[in-house]
Amino acid sequence: MFKQIQRKLTIQYAAFFVLFVLILMIILYIAIQTIMQQQQVQELKMFYTKEQYHLMGDNIERDQEIESDQTDRHEKELHDHTTDEEKEIEYDTNRVYFYYVFTKKHELVHADESLIGLQKDIDRLMLQAKDGEPQSVKWKQEHLLLIKYHAKSDKNGNYIIVGQSITKQHRLLERMMYAFVVLTMIGTLFITVLSHYLAGKAMVPIRRSFERQRKFVSDASHELRTPLTVFYSSLEVLESDEENHFSSFGQEVLDDLKEETQHMKSLLEGLLFLARYDQKKLKTKKETIELSKIVNNIAKSFERTLPATITLKLEIEEGILFEGDETSIRELLYILLDNAAKFTEQGYIKITLSKLKEKIELVVEDTGIGISDNDLPNVFERFYQATKNRQKKGTGLGLAIAQAIVFQHHGQITVESQLQKGTKFTILLPTVDHN
Ligand code: ATP
Ligand code: MG
Numbered sequence: 216m217f218k219q220i221q222r223k224l225t226i227q228y229a230a231f232f233v234l235f236v237l238i239l240m241i242i243l244y245i246a247i248q249t250i251m252q253q254q255q256v257q258e259l260k261m262f263y264t265k266e267q268y269h270l271m272g273d274n275i276e277r278d279q280e281i282e283s284d285q286t287d288r289h290e291k292e293l294h295d296h297t298t299d300e301e302k303e304i305e306y307d308t309n310r311v312y313f314y315y316v317f318t319k320k321h322e323l324v325h326a327d328e329s330l331i332g333l334q335k336d337i338d339r340l341m342l343q344a345k346d347g348e349p350q351s352v353k354w355k356q357e358h359l360l361l362i363k364y365h366a367k368s369d370k371n372g373n374y375i376i377v378g379q380s381i382t383k384q385h386r387l388l389e390r391m392m393y394a395f396v397v398l399t400m401i402g403t404l405f406i407t408v409l410s411h412y413l414a415g416k417a418m419v420p421i422r423r424s425f426e427r428q429r430k431f432v433s434d435a436s437h438e439l440r441t442p443l444t445v446f447y448s449s450l451e452v453l454e455s456d457e458e459n460h461f462s463s464f465g466q467e468v469l470d471d472l473k474e475e476t477q478h479m480k481s482l483l484e485g486l487l488f489l490a491r492y493d494q495k496k497l498k499t500k501k502e503t504i505e506l507s508k509i510v511n512n513i514a515k516s517f518e519r520t521l522p523a524t525i526t527l528k529l530e531i532e533e534g535i536l537f538e539g540d541e542t543s544i545r546e547l548l549y550i551l552l553d554n555a556a557k558f559t560e561q562g563y564i565k566i567t568l569s570k571l572k573e574k575i576e577l578v579v580e581d582t583g584i585g586i587s588d589n590d591l592p593n594v595f596e597r598f599y600q601a602t603k604n605r606q607k608k609g610t611g612l613g614l615a616i617a618q619a620i621v622f623q624h625h626g627q628i629t630v631e632s633q634l635q636k637g638t639k640f641t642i643l644l645p646t647v648d649h650n
Pocket of ligand 1: 550602608610612
């Protein structure tokens, strides 16, 4: 149980840490990326503002001349620009910024580029771009930051695209992201180990007080058992003493006392059994027992106690042997049959014992009042009694003891139930020697 809590705590701590670090890393990454991008855009804008006249000046002057000329001359001039395009492009792979000047008809006028071949695609890349709005585009293996401007002084609609390669910064961000991921992974591993250790440390005092509490229950049950037995025997002596003549009221009180003492006795027995199970002090014999025979015998004597409204059905495979503690197995059967009888008004109770491939299956089912879906997951808990059945006598320890016996024999116990239809307990026990 403590190991399970420790594991749960470790997982929770680690999950919180991952979530926290992940959010932190994402915020950090976005912040760095935004700052870098803003810086790049600002630099690019500054480059344009500073060089604006120099970049577009020639063309503005030229365009102004063209404006005063004939239209066909203007077109010829533009045509000349396009044909002489190659001459007007300066390549400089070392430069940080580059630019391209286009006419309104998307013909290249003048350019200074650092990425050879970009001129063919640049206009297409920026076709949808709005004036002065920075665009991050991917071109081949490069990441570019581009801005398109229509110069205010240019009446002919010429425009310029200024740009800068941000591939290096992009790679840097990428590497940073990988580093973040690796750091998060290492951190998670470290936190997992640390939180496992810390959860274990925190568990020590809890475990101690829990053990103390268990020991107290065990000691108290043990101490109470003897006086209770004495008390019960005294009641019996009192009852059988011929010199005592009780009135009918006195006899009633005596009977009540006996019944309550009996109830307390079985409660103490149950508590003691579970305390021993918790402290792993329960001694379970390992002897070969004839399970088929035991179940048959118990069923026969149980049948005699059943009211006429309930029939007992048996489906018991002959010759099934089991290795375990006979007294515990008998107790297990009593608990299940007692419940079945207690919570069934009419119909039948059926016991099935069969040998599966590697398991022995024992099923006890009834056509009783059933257990609601809300109660069903809790019936194996100590002192749990379904709300509807509280008026029935019982300690609420029966099924907890049954489960402990099954676990002690390395088996499984499950329950299925439907209100007003019935309940079915299935027990699977190992056939082979498990040690
Ligand atoms: P005890 O067995 O200690 O005398 P109990 O029978 O109330 O007391 P459990 O045997 O542990 O306690 O059962 C727990 C609860 O599960 C019961 O109170 C009852 O509500 C429900 N239950 C168990 N078996 C059946 C059954 N066959 N049909 C309907 N309800 C059941
Ligand atoms: Mg019971």
